[in-house]
Amino acid sequence: MRFLLVEDNTSLANAILDRLRLDAHVVDHAPDIESAEAFFATTDYDLILLDIMLPDGDGRSFLKSHRERQDETPVIVLTARSEVSDRVGVLDLGADDYITKPFDFSELEARCRAVLRRRGGGSSNEKRFGNLRFDPMAGTLVVGDRSVTLRNKELRLLEVFLGAPGRIFSKGKLVDRLFSYEEDVSENAIEVYVGRLRKHLIGSGVEITTVRGMGYRISQT
Structure with a gap:
């Protein structure tokens, strides 16, 4: 957030x-x-x-x-x-x-x-998508029966994607969502966090795809 x-x-x-x-x-x-x-x-x-x-x-x-x-x-x-x-x-x-x-x-x-x-129109913080359950406030992710530990930026990146499944997020937009004005980062950092998050989502029925020239989006496989 x-x-x-x-x-x-x-x-x-x-x-x-x-x-x-x-x-x-x-x-x-x-x-x-x-x-x-x-x-x-x-x-x-x-x-x-x-x-x-x-x-x-x-x-x-x-x-x-x-x-x-x-x-x-x-x-x-x-x-x-x-x-x-x-x-x-x-x-x-x-x-x-x-x-x-x-x-x-x-x-x-x-x-x-x-x-x-x-x-958000709900009584619970938990989000369900594919075979995963994600609570951005508690910082928990469960893939099937497997509990996954996310680092802080990975957690917030997943939160952004699951806030709008199917939407394409440019690298610049993701930098804006993950870093404050005080933090000097390049868009290349997003590639690193997306790569890490993809590994965590294996077996979840969910994938982050690259849309060439535009950015990334999350969808069910």
Whole structure:
């Protein structure tokens, strides 16, 4: 998953970044609304974590403008305000959830999972395709009766493919989904991760095929 964190408190932002990146999520950090808009103009995100009080404005205006443009990216608001009216206000503006500071990081992770699960239209994180069962949140893959251990990037690459079976992903798009702006990588890295993932999928009834000149796609054999 690729997240956008909009938070001006450096110590809190770094703690959130460290926690989410441990689960191999790609996270870009914007300390203000201007930076957030710049990130959002060039990249698709699975989830936005949005602070309210920012140096150059109110996070609620960012949320409101995106909902008015019919953008449906899930948003969890990070707020120090505990009044019911404040919480109701951000939900009415289009937030999918909120969490009150200070919060436990395990609760933040759980709320992220819940929001993404609801947006995916399911009650479970598990995805089934061919002869495999994959839970991107738990980081587990079962091929038939065999449990497979994936490295972080392999895990997120499979998550991208299974999010849209049959869709062709270019190397550039996969780089965008797997790496943050802070990471300097070439498209050749994608070939390495695709090669590793193909080996893990042997016997699954699923394959990643190369579409010459276009990229890769996952499909059932």
